[in-house]
Amino acid sequence: MLFLNTSSCIFNCLRKQTDSEDADELVGLSEAKAKSVPPSIGQKVRKFKHGFRPSGRNKHGKPHMTHKIIKKGNNSKTSFISLEMAEARRKKLQELVKRNDNSTCAECCKKNPEWGSYNIGVFICTSCAGFHRNLGSHISKVKSIILDNWDADQVNTMEEVGNLKAKAKYEVHMPACYRRPCPTDPDVLKEQFVRAKYEREEFIHVDKQVYTTGFMEGYLWKRGKEDGRFQQRKFVLSESDGTLKYYVKESHKEPKAKIEISKLNMTFCPKKVGNPNGAQLTYVRDGSTRNIFVYSSSGSAIVDWYMAIRSVKLNKLRIAYPGTGELELSQFLTRDFLKEGWMFKTGPRSSDAYKWRWFTLDDRKLMYLEDPLDPYPKGEIFLGYHADGFAVKKGVPPGMKEQGFGFTLRTRDRIFLFGVQKDDDRIEWMKVLQSVIERPLTPQDNSMAANLVRKRSTIRHFIY
Numbered sequence: 001m002l003f004l005n006t007s008s009c010i011f012n013c014l015r016k017q018t019d020s021e022d023a024d025e026l027v028g029l030s031e032a033k034a035k036s037v038p039p040s041i042g043q044k045v046r047k048f049k050h051g052f053r054p055s056g057r058n059k060h061g062k063p064h065m066t067h068k069i070i071k072k073g074n075n076s077k078t079s080f081i082s083l084e085m086a087e088a089r090r091k092k093l094q095e096l097v098k099r100n101d102n103s104t105c106a107e108c109c110k111k112n113p114e115w116g117s118y119n120i121g122v123f124i125c126t127s128c129a130g131f132h133r134n135l136g137s138h139i140s141k142v143k144s145i146i147l148d149n150w151d152a153d154q155v156n157t158m159e160e161v162g163n164l165k166a167k168a169k170y171e172v173h174m175p176a177c178y179r180r181p182c183p184t185d186p187d188v189l190k191e192q193f194v195r196a197k198y199e200r201e202e203f204i205h206v207d208k209q210v211y212t213t214g215f216m217e218g219y220l221w222k223r224g225k226e227d228g229r230f231q232q233r234k235f236v237l238s239e240s241d242g243t244l245k246y247y248v249k250e251s252h253k254e255p256k257a258k259i260e261i262s263k264l265n266m267t268f269c270p271k272k273v274g275n276p277n278g279a280q281l282t283y284v285r286d287g288s289t290r291n292i293f294v295y296s297s298s299g300s301a302i303v304d305w306y307m308a309i310r311s312v313k314l315n316k317l318r319i320a321y322p323g324t325g326e327l328e329l330s331q332f333l334t335r336d337f338l339k340e341g342w343m344f345k346t347g348p349r350s351s352d353a354y355k356w357r358w359f360t361l362d363d364r365k366l367m368y369l370e371d372p373l374d375p376y377p378k379g380e381i382f383l384g385y386h387a388d389g390f391a392v393k394k395g396v397p398p399g400m401k402e403q404g405f406g407f408t409l410r411t412r413d414r415i416f417l418f419g420v421q422k423d424d425d426r427i428e429w430m431k432v433l434q435s436v437i438e439r440p441l442t443p444q445d446n447s448m449a450a451n452l453v454r455k456r457s458t459i460r461h462f463i464y
């Protein structure tokens with residue numbers, strides 16, 4: 001506790017210091033370089049003939065005298081000393097960022113961060129620097145640690161705080177159900193993590209964690225099963241019921257669907273849905289996977305739904321596996337798809353033509369659809385263990401027609417021929433499918449396989 005109090009004291013002092021400072025007149029230059037973050041009106045940003053240039057550098061990227069140095073006079077000795085000091089501070093930052101705790105982004109853990117928030121005291125990657133800047137400079141002030149000039153006080157903040165102490169303060173009560181973003185995650189997850197952490201301070205104030213209460217009610221835009229149009233629908237998540245329900249009309253007493261949380265998965269898919277806050281809910285109904293596509297009008301709302309579903313799942317797992325740690329259990333809350341994309345696929349007969357299908361690899365299930373947003377896949381292929389006869393091979397068997405860059409998937413019952421348009425894509429598909437069939441089956445996989453075998457005689461499109 002002593003550590004926390006001390007660090008919190010340092011934070012408060014530092015924040016007061018930096019807040020009262022006049023913003024460096026050149027800060028906006030480097031901020032403007034943060035990914036997809038144009039400088040806003042009114043910011044002190046100098047536009048050079050050749051575009052935005054970081055402070056302290058000329059158009060060739062070499063250090064030049066800043067305004068501050070020039071203001072001190074034309075004494076070349078003074079200027080030289082100032083330049084030397086600026087370089088020394090930049091060098092110091094380079095040393096600090098190499099330290100273990102600072103060598104990955106404080107938000108998404110990307111290696112070798114190139115930016116810093118000099119009032120918060122964290123090292124961050126280019127993408128997260130953009131999200132920090134979106135918070136506004138009253139919350140976070142960002143600078144490049146490579147290109148910008150830093151004041152001695154700002155460097156001291158980075159040294160005294162750093163990623164570890166900042167985490168101890170801003171993530172002190174981060175719940176186990178909350179998914180920390182990784183570099184490849186969709187922007188909505190990364191940005192909302194940064195906003196939750198510094199803007200809403202959700203991980204400091206537990207009462208702000210609306211997603212851990214076991215109940216959530218609200219509206220999401222849901223894609224219609226028949227007409228494909230997105231309409232607002234009321235969703236209700238209840239931990240006591242163990243269900244997620246949605247209603248077509250507010251006045252309806254009976255929900256249109258009631259989904260068991262234990263069978264529900266949620267993943268973000270902004271590109272597929274065509275909305276930055278787009279997500280996909282999936283569950284198995286009558287032996288077939290059902291896809292529901294939704295989005296919300298705000299990033300925080302869709303992330304709250306996602307964390308709320310994870311929270312309910314975690315609480316269920318805690319009860320089912322009392323001896324298992326939260327960190328381990330949190331690995332089993334939601335799954336991202338291993339790979340998705342278009343491929344050619346043939347039918348079971350050698351005379352069948354290749355058809356262009358959308359494929360989704362969800363753990364051990366390879367599903368194919370006519371349209372990526374179809375409510376049900378046309379078929380689902382269970383991927384077993386390689387020792388049981390499952391294999392992936394480049395090319396197609398002799399005498400069979402190859403479409404584009406072809407490869408073959410062998411299951412117990414059937415050989416599937418696929419084709420893609422680029423060799424790189426074929427390599428990626430083969431690699432990911434191979435990694436799945438090399439993984440021994442878990443007890444859960446076995447029960448799923450048994451279920452599929454049982455259903456095979458009645459549900460034609462399940463193949464094992």
Ligand SMILES: [Zn+2]
Binds near residue numbers: 105106108109110129
């Ligand atoms: Zn990052």
